[in-house]
């Protein structure tokens with residue numbers, strides 16, 4: 408798709424549009440739309456010939472009813488989109504004008520006017536079908552124009568992207584011209600957050616803040632300046648309040664305390680500094696420390712490291728039903744496996760360990776452990 412700078416050739420001088428519409432006179436007015444008034448006009452086929460009596464074409468001039476920067480985005484989108492697509496069932500763009508406060512879009516004039524004029528008239532069934540078919544042809548062109556005329560799952564880009572992500576075959580949908588440039592960890596961060604955006608359940612989709620953060624991380628991996636990254640968040644990105652327990656370069660995880668039943672109520676950490684100083688003040692969830700279920704403790708050996716984390720995201724039932732929370736956690740280390748804690752329900756998750764080594768946790772918590780993610784020290 409073209410950028411607005413590349414569309415300079417479509418610019419029409421405001422002076423020419425005024426001449427074509429008799430200075431937007433009422434006699435040229437043809438209709439009022441949601442964004443402004445539309446006028447009929449005669450524009451020379453080459454606008455530089457306005458006053459020379461050369462051949463003209465009939466146009467519909469939409470004068471947008473906007474002030475200052477208002478509507479600028481919609482204006483640009485309409486021009487960029489329409490300039491990229493040409494089809495019998497789509498109105499054609501002739502050009503545009505943006506001078507002073509005026510924003511004007513010039514279309515080819517459709518002699519029969521707008522479809523809404525006909526919908527309330529006595530149409531036959533054949534005419535109804537022809538109208539539907541015309542609209543379908545226009546939409547089909549828009550849908551299949553951004554990936555070819557495929558007759559399989561490739562017709563729908565979001566569906567295709569989900570499938571290829573799940574199959575681990577993203578390579579197949581990345582443009583060959585950029586495939587070789589992309590660093591593996593940059594693509595992993597990018598595709599993981601993109602996949603979450605395509606969640607069918609709207610509530611499971613990430614917030615824009617998280618998307619921004621993950622794209623920034625992906626970029627930093629690509630340009631090679633990333634030392635620490637956040638993976639996740641799994642669970643709810645809106646429930647409870649955010650918390651973070653990132654290990655400092657002189658700290659090590661000594662103990663994890665988990666309050667669990669059918670889901671995880673809370674999680675607590677004790678860290679140790681290399682000088683021997685213990686810090687056990689980091690407790691998250693359980694509505695301020697209250698117990699909900701069984702309390703389990705994992706005490707790590709001096710040379711024990713977390714090498715894998717598995718979990719599930721479920722939905723609470725009972726008195727406080729309907730909250731998306733972490734329902735199960737299991738920690739693998741270089742020595743043993745701790746867990747599982749909680750109950751295996753809902754959607755599984757695991758930490759992509761190839762991105763780095765364990766460097767802490769973050770998440771969201773209130774009455775439950777609503778969400779959990781990990782800090783990883785990147786191995787670039």
Ligand SMILES: Nc1ncnc2c1ncn2[C@@H]1O[C@H](COP(=O)(O)OP(=O)(O)OP(=O)(O)O)[C@@H](O)[C@H]1O
Pocket residue numbers: 437438439440441442443444445467469498514515516517518520521
């Ligand atoms: N290309 C065109 N050719 C002929 N008449 C047009 C053309 N474009 C618009 N019109 C007329 O101007 C009226 C307003 O059009 P416009 O597209 O602004 O309104 P709309 O259908 O409400 O769409 P929008 O929501 O984009 O404003 C239409 O009902 C139609 O009568």
